[in-house]
Amino acid sequence: MKLDRTDRRILALMQQNGRISNLELAEQVGLSPSPCSRRVKALEEAGLIAKHVTVLDANKLNLKLTAYIHISMDRHTPDRFDNFERLVAGYEEVMECALVTGVDADYQLKVVVPDMDHYQQFLLGKLTRIEGVTGVRSSFVLRQVFHHSALPLSHIR
Known part of the structure; x- marks a missing residue:
């Protein structure tokens, strides 16, 4: 999968905050919510987003x-x-x-x-x-x- 600047920004933002809403993510990368959601789904289907986890305080x-x-x-x-x-x-x-x-x-x-x-x-x-x-x-x-x-x-x- 070829990643563009927007894909890289989506990945970076999701790594910082896995609970970011699609609306907030879309706003921060300069997309409307539907195209942003499609990009995230494509990144998941390509295996670049392996899973979503919660980091606990040991x-x-x-x-x-x-x-x-x-x-x-x-x-x-x-x-x-x-x-x-x-x-x-x-x-x-x-x-x-x-x-x-x-x-x-x-x-x-x-x-x-x-x-x-x-x-x-x-x-x-x-x-x-x-x-x-x-x-x-x-x-x-x-x-x-x-x-x-x-x-x-x-x-x-």
Whole structure:
């Protein structure tokens, strides 16, 4: 899908405020409501807008501990990786999972839990029980400096 300046503006505004009304969005991009709505629908159908979510405040939900965990696997086989990925996708504590290179690990997870006791339960009760996991190295976030959820769009011409 070829994106023009208006499409990029729609995407940028929707990333800033997912609850923006179609009327307000149309006004800000200089369209009438019907064409704006059609553009948003086309962006959704093209898969550029994957979903609409609500961002919650982790601290206010008593989720005070964030850990980045590097996982090493015993074998680099599709079956081993598929099993690991399927299992961690089902753990609500896991916010992100990436197959990585450049470190002494195969995966990096971002995990959010209330405290160190919950982290220990997650680590020992779930993560280290996955077949093939041979190493776990954790780093804990002391302070979240910033977090962006909006993707950069300036490279799109």
